[in-house]
Amino acid sequence: MSKTVIIGGGITGLATAYYLQEYAAGTAEYTLIEGSPLLGGKITSTHENGFLVEGGPDSFLAQKKATLDLCTALGLDDQLIGSNGGQQISTYVLSEHRLHPMPEGMMLMAPTMILPFLRSRLISWPGKLRMGMEIFVPRTTSKADESLASFVRRRLGAEALDKIAAPLMAGIHAADPEKLSLQSTFPVFVEMETTHRSLLLKMMKTKKTQASPASTSKRTSMFMTLRGGLQQLTEAIAARLNPKALRLNCRVLSVTPDANHYRIALSDGTNILADDIVFATPAYITADLLQRTNFQLAEKLRGIRYTSTATVSLGFKRVDVAHPLNGFGFIVPQSEGRKITACSWSSTKFMHRAPDDCILIRVFMGGALAEDIVEMDEAALVRIARRELQEIMGISATPVLAKAYRWHKSNPQYEVGHRALVSEIEQIVATHSGIYLAGAAYHGSGIPDCIQSGMKTALQIVQMQRHTNRAFTDTFSSVSVPS
Ligand SMILES: Cc1cc2nc3c(=O)[nH]c(=O)nc-3n(C[C@H](O)[C@H](O)[C@H](O)COP(=O)(O)OP(=O)(O)OC[C@H]3O[C@@H](n4cnc5c(N)ncnc54)[C@H](O)[C@@H]3O)c2cc1C
Incomplete structure (x- = not known):
């Protein structure tokens, strides 16, 4: 039976192990190796004197279903909570030392309701006029990836970038908007411009045709979390994993191809052999670990800053x-x-x-x-x-x-050209049988993206193992064994 090693016990590694068990119907042979004494990676919730403090993420986007589906599978449905509704004003922007409410109807950086936008004192009158002129801005003829800053400046003007888009991006991606790839972070805007030209016209039209939510169920909240903190999720996954398959407080030091396997050197001085390895680690750590396997791949991985x-x-x-x-x-x-x-x-x-x-x-x-x-x-x-x-x-x-x-x-940081870089990385990975990359570095950095990435990786491994086993069985059964 093939042996899988998952490196990294954050949400990506945990989701990979969980779905590997599920898809292989309990027959998967795997080990999850985590360098620190705790599972969960960046997800860490602390309870202290009646407070619940999230050290890393505090919620997840409900629109992407992977987290909700996993919570349901883990029996956590009754623990899910949505962000509190009923607030008149949801978010403020600091401008000239005062907190200004984000105008009602803003969809990320584009206003979809005219009156609240005109009444807002966040954007100056010239700034508002420039944003409104978006409806006349022609679509770009370039197919190349563009930075978020260049896109917003081009379509909505410099003030929309400074007051709204840039601080939002600093909050969501901790990123420099001058470098952030529009294609990789907001493909919906690329699509809107290509298909409809004006974001404002398209968004206003969509808003009008959108039915008001049929229910006020907690699942309709944009952001969701768990009553006891997000660590409830990682703990619930860990509780479903085979305890003998978990090695905590043990770092992977290197990975070396060894005949038909990979030899994994660990910080406790031992080595293990694996047929399949999932790197659920940040890209720069994956780069160091793959240095001996493929130098070019390692260099490309380091390109993800x-x-x-x-x-x-x-x-x-x-x-x-x-x-x-x-x-x-x-x-x-x-x-x-x-x-x-x-x-x-x-x-x-x-x-x-x-x-x-x-x-x-x-x-x-x-x-x-x-x-x-x-x-x-x-x-x-x-x-x-x-x-x-x-x-x-x-x-x-x-x-x-x-x-x-x-x-x-x-x-x-999903910088301009990120999609092309990831595609090059994946092409090289495809030449190394048994190597899988998963996690926040590639196709989305939110918790649902990480879970989705772990799920997809687990499915690929199980399909590949079944295919190999079948090929092996077919070859074996076609050979006539001398009596
Ligand atoms: C401050 C902050 C706030 C965030 N807020 C949100 C939010 O509200 N919503 C949201 O959806 N996302 C948020 N994110 C993003 C999200 O938390 C991460 O993208 C996600 O948790 C990454 O999970 P991961 O498993 O891929 O990586 P990690 O959580 O980084 O896990 C990687 C694991 O690999 C281990 N490891 C590393 N090297 C080795 C080695 N050599 N051997 C063995 N183990 C190793 C590490 O110890 C770690 O446990 C936030 C991120 C941060 C930093």
Whole structure:
């Protein structure tokens, strides 16, 4: 029987192992190797004095079904919670030292409702006029990938980029919009321009024809999480895996082709042989591990750059904070010259994040435009977060909880040309039987993308193993065995 080794016990590696077990109906022989003492990777939820703090991701996009489907399969349906509805204003943008509500009807960076957009004081009148002129902008004739910044500037103008698109991208992808690939991050905009020319006209038309949601079920929320934090998901997957197949606190040091197998050297001094290896590790680590197998592949993998980020969660007594926290938080344009890129009002966004008499706020720092800040120690990051919240939201109270997480080289950057680079990488991988790449570096970096990638990889492995076994059985049975 073929032996599979999965390197990396984040959500990608866990999903791969889970679906491998499922698709092979319990017959899969696999080992999951995780370098740290804990499974889950960037998903880490901590419970402290009634607060629930997410160190990495805090929710997932419900529109992509992979996470919801996995939650259902794991029996977590009753633990799913959507972001709180009923808020009059969902997100703010810091502009000229004040928090301005994002105009109602904004779909990412394009307004779909005229009146709220015209009334908003976030964008100047010349800026609004320029955004409105989008309906006359001709479609591009180029088929080449373009940066998000170039696209937004071209269609909606510089102010839409500075005030809306760029800070949103800093929040979602921790990215520099001048380098971010439109094709890989927002293919829907490429498609809209190609097919309909004007984004505004298309979006306004879609909005009009869209039926209002039939139900207010929690599954209709755009962002969802689990009542006890996202770690509930990784723990539920881990509980379904064969405990003998898990090796924690053990790093893979190198992978070397060895006859028909791969030899995997581990940090505990042992070696294991594998027929199939899934690299569910960040691309730069995968590059180091594959250096001896294919130097060119390793070089290409290093072409996917990563940036560093940090999150600081601060808990306060409700009475100490005058701000109404009537929204999900705010984003910060670079032109504001701040040290933070975004802020989530976590206890407004989701239930069960803070004790009844407290609130929880989470601040984001770093990213492609300011990643050096992540080198500071955690106490310094907490000091910066407090100072920024004091200046922006007027919170001067001493927090009752403060927790900082630094994430080095954590966010893959889908730069212009990313799709072509991934395609080249996959062509080389296809020449190495038994090697599989999965995770956030390639076809989407959100949790649903990682789960989808693990699922797809597991399916490929099982199909390939069945095919090989059948070929082997067919060859064997066609050979006449001398009596
Ligand atoms: C601050 C932050 C906030 C985010 N927020 C969201 C969000 O709200 N929603 C969302 O959908 N996504 C979010 N993301 C993105 C998402 O969290 C990640 O893309 C996803 O968790 C990556 O999972 P993974 O399994 O591919 O990688 P990882 O979680 O990085 O797991 C890789 C694992 O490999 C292990 N490893 C590395 N090297 C070795 C080795 N040599 N041997 C053995 N093991 C090794 C590591 O220890 C790690 O556990 C966020 C990311 C960050 C950093």
